[in-house]
Amino acid sequence: MSDLQATGLSVAWGGVVAVRPLDLAVPSGAVVAVTGPSGAGKSSLLWALARALRPAAASVTGTVRVGGSVVDDHDEAARRGVVLVPQRNALSATLTAHESVLVPLLAHRVPATEAWQRTDEALGRVGLTGSEQHLVDQLSGGQQQRVALARALALRPEVLLADESTSELDAGNRELVLAALHEEAARGAAVVLATHDPDAAAGAGAVLALDEGAAAWERGPVA
Numbered sequence: 001m002s003d004l005q006a007t008g009l010s011v012a013w014g015g016v017v018a019v020r021p022l023d024l025a026v027p028s029g030a031v032v033a034v035t036g037p038s039g040a041g042k043s044s045l046l047w048a049l050a051r052a053l054r055p056a057a058a059s060v061t062g063t064v065r066v067g068g069s070v071v072d073d074h075d076e077a078a079r080r081g082v083v084l085v086p087q088r089n090a091l092s093a094t095l096t097a098h099e100s101v102l103v104p105l106l107a108h109r110v111p112a113t114e115a116w117q118r119t120d121e122a123l124g125r126v127g128l129t130g131s132e133q134h135l136v137d138q139l140s141g142g143q144q145q146r147v148a149l150a151r152a153l154a155l156r157p158e159v160l161l162a163d164e165s166t167s168e169l170d171a172g173n174r175e176l177v178l179a180a181l182h183e184e185a186a187r188g189a190a191v192v193l194a195t196h197d198p199d200a201a202a203g204a205g206a207v208l209a210l211d212e213g214a215a216a217w218e219r220g221p222v223a
């Protein structure tokens with residue numbers, strides 16, 4: 001499995017500096033929480049780590065390495081197993097929960113039988129067994145959030161970047177989702193969770209606090 005490293009990473013949206021240059025290392029097997037108030041730069045940091053920001057929209061400096069190799073663009077990040085669960089989920093409203101998880105697996109050339117197994121397993125892990133055939137549009141915000149996480153889990157990421165993946169969940173489902181993120185780390189993934197939730201941050205191995213784009217380790221970094 002691969003660790004994640006960023007050096008001198010910064011993000012500016014036009015004249016707005018969202019993330020000031022920071023260094024970050026997330027070893028394989030670790031969960032790092034990124035906290036901070038609304039607008040602190042958490043999402044910008046996760047998108048930059050995934051190399052998912054378009055140069056026309058945001059200017060990004062610095063280097064991202066996955067498993068020691070420099071990753072320059074989103075396609076390369078995806079090839080190296082970097083998976084971002086964005087805050088707004090980025091699900092297609094016209095697919096079912098099952099299709100939302102299955103289709104990316106098939107696109108990654110996972111054989112159909114295995115893709116179906118992984119889909120059922122991932123939806124089960126986030127408590128959505130029985131909701132497989134619901135259209136995304138018919139699901140609640142919290143259910144959609146869990147479909148988005150299931151889609152990521154099924155891909156078995158090397159690096160999992162989860163943006164506010166518990167924000168719309170009740171206590172029981174929040175525990176389920178946090179457990180799934182920690183299971184991914186136990187499998188060997190490097191996990192970064194952006195969160196407002198103090199309990200979610202408390203369970204992480206290290207906490208990076210952002211304030212107006214400036215980062216400081218509140219706990220950690222992970223050795």
Ligand SMILES: Nc1ncnc2c1ncn2[C@@H]1O[C@H](COP(=O)(O)OP(=O)(O)OP(=O)(O)O)[C@@H](O)[C@H]1O
Binds near residue numbers: 013017018042044
């Ligand atoms: N697409 C965008 N275009 C222009 N500015 C943006 C864009 N996305 C974010 N920003 C700006 O970047 C800064 C950081 O925003 P970001 O969404 O990264 O913060 P956040 O900590 O994730 O906030 P929240 O907790 O509300 O999701 C803010 O000043 C925000 O206005």
